[in-house]
Amino acid sequence: MTIAPAGTSGSLEQDDSRSDRLVLEKPRTRRQRPSSQRSGTNFEMYSWIFMRMSGLLLVVLVLGHLLIMNILDGGVNRINFSFVAGRWASPFWRTWDLAQLWLAMLHGTNGMRVIINDYAERDGTRFWLKMLLYTSSFLVLLLGTLVIFTFDPNI
Amino acid sequence: MPAAPAGTLYRGREGMWSWVAHRVTGVLIFFFLFAHVLDTALVRVSPDYYNRIMDTYKTPVVNLMEVGLVGAVLYHSLNGLRVMAIDFWEKGPRYQKQMTYAVIAVVLLVMIPGTYFMMQHTVEEMFGSTT
Numbered sequence: 002m003t004i005a006p007a008g009t010s011g012s013l014e015q016d017d018s019r020s021d022r023l024v025l026e027k028p029r030t031r032r033q034r035p036s037s038q039r040s041g042t043n044f045e046m047y048s049w050i051f052m053r054m055s056g057l058l059l060v061v062l063v064l065g066h067l068l069i070m071n072i073l074d075g076g077v078n079r080i081n082f083s084f085v086a087g088r089w090a091s092p093f094w095r096t097w098d099l100a101q102l103w104l105a106m107l108h109g110t111n112g113m114r115v116i117i118n119d120y121a122e123r124d125g126t127r128f129w130l131k132m133l134l135y136t137s138s139f140l141v142l143l144l145g146t147l148v149i150f151t152f153d154p155n156i
Numbered sequence: 157m158p159a160a161p162a163g164t165l166y167r168g169r170e171g172m173w174s175w176v177a178h179r180v181t182g183v184l185i186f187f188f189l190f191a192h193v194l195d196t197a198l199v200r201v202s203p204d205y206y207n208r209i210m211d212t213y214k215t216p217v218v219n220l221m222e223v224g225l226v227g228a229v230l231y232h233s234l235n236g237l238r239v240m241a242i243d244f245w246e247k248g249p250r251y252q253k254q255m256t257y258a259v260i261a262v263v264l265l266v267m268i269p270g271t272y273f274m275m276q277h278t279v280e281e282m283f284g285s286t287t
């Protein structure tokens with residue numbers, strides 16, 4: 002783990018590409034955000050805020066979902082096709098499930114992105130793991146959305 | 157593996173372990189979500205396929221895994237609220253340890269009746285109904 006990111010302005014060893022070396026800053030250098038070196042946006046800050054905002058909504062959506070589907074009134078034992086058809090007859094539950102699907106997928110995918118960045122140290126490994134993550138998340142999100150929108154109780 | 161890090165920010169104790177558990181439960185929930193979207197997608201294929209996959213959810217072993225999943229989600233959501241309290245509440249950092257124990261306490265308090273309701277049917281099937 003690098004305490005100060007290599008390449009930060011003011012570090013004693015400017016071009017230290019070895020990430021295992023402790024880089025000491027000169028006193029009173031302004032801390033430069035690691036992400037600001039590459040792009041002008043604050044992507045990581047928005048991601049941080051998104052994790053918290055989506056988490057707040059997911060508390061209601063996911064815990065409500067688990068309470069209704071798994072705990073109350075017989076839990077998973079009463080769930081079958083007609084149960085789903087009954088629920089999805091109501092726009093309220095379709096909206097609930099759609100919001101839950103999108104927020105959980107985006108929140109979970111972004112969380113996995115952070116974890117990949119933490120542990121995959123080689124650039125190539127990190128890149129391909131994230132490509133795999135984004136493609137599979139995209140396909141699952143697309144499938145889930147289509148299922149909610151095109152559900153047909155008389156299939 | 158990369159060379160040994162020059163220093164570590166891992167501090168052990170409640171703060172580190174609650175983070176480890178948050179990360180592990182987050183990954184677990186994420187992978188289950190994939191499976192869950194795929195199994196639910198069977199409602200679009202045929203009622204029979206969907207009912208068959210739901211029947212596997214009702215078997216004892218999967219039923220037990222369901223209890224674990226619900227516990228993991230409950231922990232992740234309450235600990236997520238704790239993380240937000242540390243970030244935004246001025247006294248949050250000072251009470252982070254107490255909040256960790258509060259999270260564990262609530263998880264246990266909810267999971268005891270929760271496990272009962274989730275397992276009730278399975279137990280009755282296996283050992284005969286008491287009513």
Ligand code: HEM
Nearest residue numbers: 052056059060063105109112113179182183185186233236
């Ligand atoms: C139910 C309400 C939920 C709340 C309140 C919540 C809260 C949070 C918060 C605040 C973080 C950021 C932690 C940090 O920045 O240190 C986070 C991370 C994460 N969450 Fe959630 N979350 C919830 C549901 C979910 C769901 C449904 C999934 C899976 C689809 C999930 C997967 C993750 C993952 C993988 C991470 C990254 C963990 C890490 O970086 O260590 N969360 N969650």
